[in-house]
Amino acid sequence: MAKVMVSLPDDLLAEVDAEARRGGTTRSAVMREFADTALRRRREGRAAAMRSLLNDASPHGGRAAEQVKATRPGP
Amino acid sequence: MTTLLLDASVLLAAFDPEDDHHEPARALLEDDAATLATLDLARYEVANVAVRAWRTPKSVAPLLTVIEKLADDGGILPSTSTLLTKAAEIAERDTISVYDAAYAAAADEGGHRLVSCDERDLVSKGLATLPASVRPGSAR
Numbered sequence: 001m002a003k004v005m006v007s008l009p010d011d012l013l014a015e016v017d018a019e020a021r022r023g024g025t026t027r028s029a030v031m032r033e034f035a036d037t038a039l040r041r042r043r044e045g046r047a048a049a050m051r052s053l054l055n056d057a058s059p060h061g062g063r064a065a066e067q068v069k070a071t072r073p074g075p
Numbered sequence: 076m077t078t079l080l081l082d083a084s085v086l087l088a089a090f091d092p093e094d095d096h097h098e099p100a101r102a103l104l105e106d107d108a109a110t111l112a113t114l115d116l117a118r119y120e121v122a123n124v125a126v127r128a129w130r131t132p133k134s135v136a137p138l139l140t141v142i143e144k145l146a147d148d149g150g151i152l153p154s155t156s157t158l159l160t161k162a163a164e165i166a167e168r169d170t171i172s173v174y175d176a177a178y179a180a181a182a183d184e185g186g187h188r189l190v191s192c193d194e195r196d197l198v199s200k201g202l203a204t205l206p207a208s209v210r211p212g213s214a215r
Contacts, residue, residue: 039110039133046148047107053137053144054089054101060129062094065193071123072174 006031078181079103082175083120084192085163085206086113086141090134099206103190104141109209112149114181115173117211118142120184152181171196179203 008016018032081103088100100136103109118139145151152158158180159173165183166176175193179202182189189203197203 009084036104040107042148043110044107047105047146048173049144050089050104050141053141054104056137057090057092057097058131059093060087060091060131062088062091062097064091064094064096064124065084065191065195067087067124068083068120068193069172071127072120072172 076110078112078185078187079150080149080178080187080189081111081113081117081145082178082189082191082193082197082203083113083117083124085190086121086138087124088192088206089118089141090138096206099209102191103206103209109120110149111145112152112185113142113145113186114152114178115154116177117151120174149159149187152185154181158184165202169196169198169200169202171200171202175202 016027016030016034020027046068083158085096085100088094088096094100094165098115104111121138121142122135125138126132130134142151151188154177159177161178161184162173162176164176165171165179166173169176169179175196178191179188181199182203188209189197190209191197191203192205192206194205198205
């Protein structure tokens with residue numbers, strides 16, 4: 001596991017430390033959990049949005065990679 | 076965790092049930108264990124295909140919305156001069172277009188894994204992986 005230096009405003013650090021005391025854990029563990037939770041929620045939000053958007057998928061003949069090349073500006 | 080950089084072909088295949096890569100491309104976009112990103116070039120490429128190949132301009136908005144959703148996840152990488160300079164080197168080395176090489180350069184710069192349906196110019200040269208080769212959750 002990498003060790004990093006992070007700059008935090010004093011009041012945010014105080015909140016992180018209070019959360020660590022409350023949970024009986026360390027400052028590092030709290031920050032790891034918060035980062036992991038935030039990133040997971042972001043991925044889950046994107047995945048849910050994609051499921052909704054892709055309900056509108058319709059047939060277009062396939063060959064996406066070839067179509068990308070065919071519609072690029074010519075030399 | 077490795078971020079997966081998707082090129083325009085993956086985004087388009089996910090929207091086209093007739094595409095050979097449709098199911099794995101769609102599964103990738105819907106995978107909540109993977110962090111996904113793309114390059115700003117993808118906006119132009121998906122819009123170009125929707126208008127000029129699919130002949131369905133109304134498809135442009137949902138395709139661009141997909142890209143905006145990636146902005147909220149792994150991000151939309153900008154085609155900077157530095158990136159395109161590297162892309163030009165890759166294009167020359169691998170005899171591919173600077174467009175294709177731009178995705179490869181972006182993946183390389185960011186330490187990302189490029190995913191593409193382009194077997195001829197990207198996958199066969201080891202520059203990208205097919206959507207079907209990315210197992211759900213394997214990007215973590």
